[in-house]
Amino acid sequence: MTRGELRIYLGAAPGVGKTYTMLEEAHRRAERGTDVVVALVETHGRRHTQAMLADLEVLPRRTIRYRGVDFTELDVDAVLARNPELVIVDELAHSNVPGSRHGKRWEDITELLDAGIDVLSTVNVQHLESLNDVVAQITGVEQRETVPDAVVRAAEQVELVDMTPEALRRRMAHGNIYRPEKIDAALGNYFRTGNLTALRELALLWLADKVEDQLGKYRTDNKIDATWETRERVVVALTGGPEGGTLIRRAARIATRTAAPRSGGADLMAVHVTRNDGLAGADPATLARHRVLVESLGGSYHEVAGTDVPQALLDFARAVNATQIVLGVSSRGRLAQLLSAGVGVTTTALSGTIDVHLVPHERASQGRSARRIPPALSRGRRLAGYCTTLAGLPALTALLSLGPSLSLTNDILLFLAAVVGVALIGGLWPALLAAVAGSLLLNYCFTPPLGRFTIAEGDNLLALAIFVAVALAVSWVVDTAARRTRQAARAGADAQILATVAGSVLRGDRPLTALLERLRETFTLDSVTLVDKGTVVAEVTRPTDPLPPATPLPPTALPTAPLSPATPLAPSPPTVSLPAASPPTASLPAASLPAAEVKVDGELVMLLRGHPLAASDRRIIEAFAAQASVALRQERLTAEAATAKPLAEADRMRTALLAAVSHDLRTPLASAKAAVASLRSDDVHFDEHDRAELLETADESLDRLTRLVTNLLDMSRLQAGAFGVTATAIGAEEIVPRALDDLGPDGRTVTLHIPDDLPALHADPGLLERVLVNLTANALRHSPAARPPVITASSHGHTVEIRIIDHGPGIPENRWPEVFLPFQRLGDHDNHSGVGLGLALSRGLTEAMHGTLTPEETPGGGLTMIIALPTSSPGTPT
Incomplete structure (x- = not known):
């Protein structure tokens, strides 16, 4: 179907x-x-x-x-x-x-x-x-x-x-x-x-x-590879070199300028092509900083794997329907450019309809700085290889000379096996020494004429040449395999460390602290400190036992001032003092000075104290440092957002209050003013009935004004946390009728269902009565005359619930949060509804008594307000 x-x-x-x-x-x-x-x-x-x-x-x-x-x-x-x-x-x-x-x-x-x-x-x-x-x-x-x-x-x-x-x-x-x-x-x-x-x-x-x-x-x-320029997309290629920042900013400017009017800008994507074997390539710390920069400019960061960099780059660009590619001018020397076209030229030739921008930078055409290739094997194994060469080749020569006579071919094969063994033990250089020494021994001892470094027959010369070539090739292969194995192990360890770091950061409430602590644990450091513009912003230290009493030190050994988290760092003295908050101030030995200092970004520096670190660890530490910069930025943004939220809420409250004052407070004031002005007027003479009616109007208006001002002041005190609560044990059967009496004749229409065996509440009687009056008045205003409100009470464990039930039009569930916002009057559009503080104040008063006020839909239509308060017990909070 x-x-x-x-x-x-x-x-x-x-x-x-x-x-x-x-x-x-x-x-x-x-x-x-x-x-x-x-x-x-x-x-x-x-x-x-x-x-x-x-x-x-x-x-x-x-x-x-x-x-x-x-x-x-x-x-x-x-x-x-x-x-x-x-x-x-x-x-x-x-x-x-x-x-x-x-x-x-x-x-x-x-x-x-x-x-x-x-x-x-x-x-x-x-x-x-x-x-x-x-x-x-x-x-x-x-x-x-x-x-x-x-x-x-x-x-x-x-x-x-x-x-x-x-x-x-x-x-x-x-x-x-x-x-x-x-x-x-x-x-x-x-x-x-x-x-x-x-x-x-x-x-x-x-x-x-x-x-x-x-x-x-x-x-x-439809297998369409051609670019359709429906939207500008700019791809910037990153090598992990220092020129990446320049390329990213230039690509961002291109994306902004080439966007359609009012389109919000073109898409910016940064891509780094890694090797398929996953071994060491670009500096991860540099790439991490480039990623942060791209994302701060509104772009996205991507990594793809491939052996052919231009083809992998173009495959990615076509897959995302890119319209432009930004590349840096080759940093290789002129000779290298003559021998090979390079990524930029090749990409331009194969790009087709995609525009390619080659951006110059400071390192263009300067050539890559030569770097020393670290040995593939340890020093001990290399020494063992040299010893094997010096001892093994003479022993093999003696054995072949004293033993049964073999052909030159067999002798060469045995020496080749010896060279391979040396390569497996000591790596490239011992194997090269063995190959040269072996060829000399073969020439002198086993190639006619014997005892001389000459070769009589051309076949023997060819055999020795092949021996040397094979020995060198085998030595190189063995050394390369060992180096790649070591690199793969190192890359795997780095990846495992970074994966663990990412997990700990994501699971932690404070990502920056979690990141620094993970760095300290990974490299078994004494402390890790993040310093921004000379001020300590975060620090984690190894847990230690309390220090013994400080030993008096010569005045020259004491620092001039203790270092605290809020104090700018001075140039490093011979000794460094503990933070002021630590137990007795003592000086630390010079060995505790930073074992490494990593500059993260701008004036952000990471100081690592403890044992000396290997040079090979710096790459992974720089990756940690780059992530620490991101975590610090996120924490600061979160703090700024938390600071701005109360200000925005205060601004909203101020705006709403001004709107309320402009109408709801001015209306009773105007009514009272008009009544008093009429009574004081000499132009009109009022009889006793009219005078009494005007006085009643003024009195009611001033009462309304008093209630509104009282509510506003109470709301302000609640928000400031300065509202006094005097909680005591009181029964619901006592406080509810008292609240209904305050409502006058309307209160007598409310139906009560309160059990006699209900436990006592732990609440402020005056505040609870006020909450009940507000909620019941609302229920009376919205309930039809034929179905007046109902008030019930029930006990649930250590909580008593009082329900004020009305059968009016109700409020949609998705708007329930709005009813408790100050200055909200859902469904009220008359001039006598107040400023919309009743429910907001009621919830605030209830929460001040360690209770809750929540709405619920009334079966059959309407709204039920539930007051939940703790029962009176010895452990009840006051």
Whole structure:
């Protein structure tokens, strides 16, 4: 059976017209003769959307009863039984009611697709799993219903239903999206112009990635290697040399200048071609610094393996559909360039339609500095090789001279075996000595005329020449194999160390400290210190036993000032003092001075104290240092973000407070002012009834003003942590009726269900009463007259829960976090609702008493507020 095709209409926000556009497509398909049915469409009361359903066949939904309430969901069985060619299923990310066939609607759609039925569906960008946290950060609203990106990317077609923020807000203001009572709140919160602009950009970028994936798949399926310049992509080739920084910055400038207007810049990718054998190549520390630089400029870093560097580079560039390659001018000398074209020239010749930039730099054409090749074998083995040569060859000569006479060919083979043995024992140079000495001994002792360094026959000359050549070749091969074995072992050890480092850093809460500690443990150092501009920013030391009492030292041996983590480093004296926070100050011997000093970047330096380090360890230590720089930068960015977050929150609170003061505080003040001014006026004479009414208005307005100011002050004290709490044991059956009495006649309509055997609460009676009054007043305001609020209490272990239950319109679950934000009034649009501090203050007061305040959906509709407080016991915190 052929699997059905999925077409998804993607929108940046609710109301852009996804469902309407989807139904338009359904009508077009139906007019062309396609069998179309509507399985589920959420119209949300929008009349234009409802009108689009008029001429389409609509299947009944499945009814599921959950917690005493009937819900309707997609009836998968009904769709499968009807078996249409095309089915319409709205809201791809919807979570099904418990008891449904699947937990998510996209799973229902997958079953329909597997049955060979084509599906049209819709989804908003905020429901995509990969963007969920980004949308929450932008809008302040966390979306609980999400769909995996892979489900949407797997769709055969994804169509963006786009609308400018201004047009969407006009639709909202005209009542085409939400009911009139919700319009003001929506425009002032989720549907702000900035939010909609950001969501629109997210949708466009996500869809651009989807289109890029489709283009890449098409090029792969059709084996298209030629570059299609649909988007500028700049690839910079890195060798691991010091010129890499220059190349990266030049490539970044090229990427910026060659980008299309307002496209946000071209893609920048850095690539390093490593050898296929995985042995030593470029400096890992330098490559790590280059990676950091590329990523800081908005690019990405890649490594590919290959023996032919130009071909590997071009294969990578064509695979990513690159349009330009940036290379450095060859740093080889002129003679080397004459003998070989080099990577740059070869890449340019083979690049085809890809532009190649050869960038000059300081090391261009200067030649590579010669470096000493370290010996492949240890000094002991080389010495053993020389000893074997000096002792073994004379012994072999004596044995062949005194033993049975052999042909020259056999003599040469035995000497060749001796040379191979020396090569295996001592490596290249002892083997070369053995080859030369062996050839001389063969010539003098076994090649006619004997006893002379001459050769009478040409065949013997050829045999000796072959002997020398084979001996040299074997010696070189053995030495090379030993060197490669050593390099492979070293590379494997370095890779294991770096893998362990990466794991420890990822698992640690403080990556910089974890990285330095791992470096100290790996090389068994006494301490590792990271210094930035002369100031210690991080340090780890070997755990030691407490120091014995300090021995008096001559004044000349004492440092002039102790070194502390916040003190700039002075030039290294003969002795270094312990940090001031350590036990008694004593001086350390000069042996504890830095065993190595690694410059990381700029003025960032890593000091390593302990035993002397081998020169071969410096490469891996520099890689550690480069990662330490990255970890330090991340920690600083995290700290800056943590510092900026309270400032942003304070700014938001200040803005909201100004908005509240401009209306909610000014309204009762204006009413009181008008009443008092009327009473003081001599132009109008009021009777006793009018005077009493004006005084009552002024009194009520001032009472409202007092409550608002009190709430504002209490909220400020809560946020400053200066709110006093006097907790004591109190029974819920005592405090709840007292709170209802404060509500006057309305409080007597509330139904109570409080058990007599409920344990006592540990709370502040005054604060708890205030919380109960706030929550019950809210419940009374939203509950219908026929179904007043209900207050129940129950015990759960060491906690007592008080539930304030209303049966009003309720609040969607995805907006529950908003109800506790200061200056939020969800569903309230009158002039007597206050500044929206009631629930925020109630939660703050509850948490100050070591309790919690959480919302819950009321079965049958409405909202339940749950106050959870600890019971009174000897161990209860105060």
